[in-house]
Amino acid sequence: MSDHAVDSVAARADQMKRAARELGFDACGIARAEAPDPEDRLGAWLERGYHADMAWMARTRAARQDPQLLLPGAKSVIVVARNYHHPRPEQPPGSGKVAAYAWGRDYHKVLRRPLRALAATVEGFEPGARTYCRIDSGPVLERAWAARAGVGWIGRNSLVLRRDLGSWFFLGVILTTVELAPDRPVEDCCGSCRACIDACPTRAIVAPGVVDSRLCISYHTIENRGEIPEALHAAFRDWVFGCDICQEVCPWNRFAKTTDEAAFHPRPGVAHPALAELAEQDEDAFNARFAGTPVRRAKHGGMLRNARIALGNAKR
Ligand code: B12
Structure with missing residues (x-):
């Protein structure tokens, strides 16, 4: 060259x-x-x-x-x-949690x-x-x-x-198809920290960097179209769509800055939907509340299922 x-x-x-x-x-x-x-x-x-x-x-x-x-x-x-x-x-009492990306x-x-x-x-x-x-x-x-x-x-x-x-x-x-000068990988800065592995309530991080979706709250609340195994219900706490626990405990996330993309700022009623309302919501209300957000991926039936699990956990 x-x-x-x-x-x-x-x-x-x-x-x-x-x-x-x-x-x-x-x-x-x-x-x-x-x-x-x-x-x-x-x-x-x-x-x-x-x-x-x-x-x-x-x-x-x-x-x-x-x-x-x-x-x-x-x-x-x-x-x-x-x-x-x-x-x-701030999370209102009686509400569930939606993952921040949504x-x-x-x-x-x-x-x-x-x-x-x-x-x-x-x-x-x-x-x-x-x-x-x-x-x-x-x-x-x-x-x-x-x-x-x-x-x-x-x-x-x-x-x-x-x-x-x-x-x-x-x-x-x-x-x-265009050739561009490549960059080099950056250093792994996790060190000896295992905060995410220890904090996951379902033990879904089965080895460093490896997630077993069958145990992951995010998988079940977003992608699973069937029943969620009962043995996992209690560990889901109040999560109704996705899960951020392995990110919330990460020390590197202390350095995060608020995004300048206004489209990603929380829409009213999305971050913490009231559980009792969500568990009864009909399809039209679900579609209207979550229109245009990633939450639609769980579908109406999936969100009802998730809300009922979180409601059950609130009563434990
Ligand atoms: C399937 C999927 C899921 C599944 C499975 C998750 C998983 N860990 O694989 C579920 C539904 C559980 C999920 C959850 C979430 N997801 Co997701 N998901 C994906 C998707 C579509 C594919 C991921 C995949 O290929 N998994 C299979 C495994 C084998 O691949 P992998 O984990 O990427 O690992 C590869 C490399 O990382 C590498 N690798 C692993 N370890 C190491 C170590 C070294 C040293 C090296 C060099 C390489 C290496 O090996 C693997 C094969 O090459 C991607 C989008 C995409 N097309 O890539 C988004 C994506 C990974 N998800 C994303 C997000 C935001 C999430 C959630 C945070 C959402 C939420 N809040 O609920 C959670 C996080 C849960 C978690 N800890 O992973 C983002 C992640 C952004 C980021 N900063 O990393 C992505 C990239 C989507 C996007 N475009 O932004 N997700």
Whole structure:
């Protein structure tokens, strides 16, 4: 490769990072589009059944591990992070808790446009350049890419962490056929801390960085479309959608700053819905209350189930 080519891959990478900042992203890093998971951690996770009933995780295994299946000719992977942190509002008595990522407008919708605009920047570098963009909606190992791109390190709770933001951020990924200078992974700063492992009330973090979804409150309250095993009910406490315990206890989250994206600020009635009301709410009321937020993913029936468990816990 000539010096000029090296310069241009570095200059293009810098330009991408500037564009990402201008579009409101809090961090941006670049990785080579190599196999993201050579140790087959995803395979081991699936073989142990840690994906619970998320059959789509098993179905898309090959694509998650090979970027060439998603974008033939891919050379680089651009990873962005967007802070969604906002302090938890005061919890009224008799209410349940919704995970912070779901308090505002759905992040898929908020971040789609800026991610597309960032993709347009890289497409402008070369005639015929192609991109594949996803935010939590494609068969992409977003956290493995984020670690490779130096956007953060993978914490014991399995979340990507940064010294400046903690873990309260969404990830977005762009695969591209354009070559860009890659970044280096950052140092793992968890040290000997095991606060998240010890705080999880269902012991869902079965090894550092490994979550068994069959035990995870987040999985059951968001993704599980069936019954929640009774043995787990008490540990769910007042969580009715998602769970933030393994993030709330993380010392790095003390450094989190409130997001400047107003769309992620808590909407009235979303962070702490009244349990008695939620457990009786009809489908129209559910849809109206949570319109445009990620909470819709649990569906009306799922939220009734979750609210009844939390109501039972409140009476214990
Ligand atoms: C399936 C899924 C879930 C499942 C399973 C969670 C899990 N830990 O795997 C459930 C429903 C439980 C879940 C819950 C949550 N999720 Co989720 N989830 C996903 C999804 C769609 C796939 C994750 C996945 O591939 N899991 C399978 C395992 C095997 O992969 P992995 O944990 O990513 O691990 C890989 C690498 O991290 C690597 N690895 C692991 N350890 C190490 C160590 C080293 C040193 C290295 C180099 C690599 C490495 O190995 C694995 C394979 O490569 C991603 C979006 C995406 N497409 O990636 C969002 C995503 C991971 N979720 C996200 C969020 C916000 C959450 C919740 C916080 C929501 C909430 N408040 O309730 C919780 C957190 C619970 C937790 N501790 O994980 C964010 C995380 C952002 C961040 N800062 O990390 C993501 C990235 C979505 C997004 N675009 O923002 N989630």
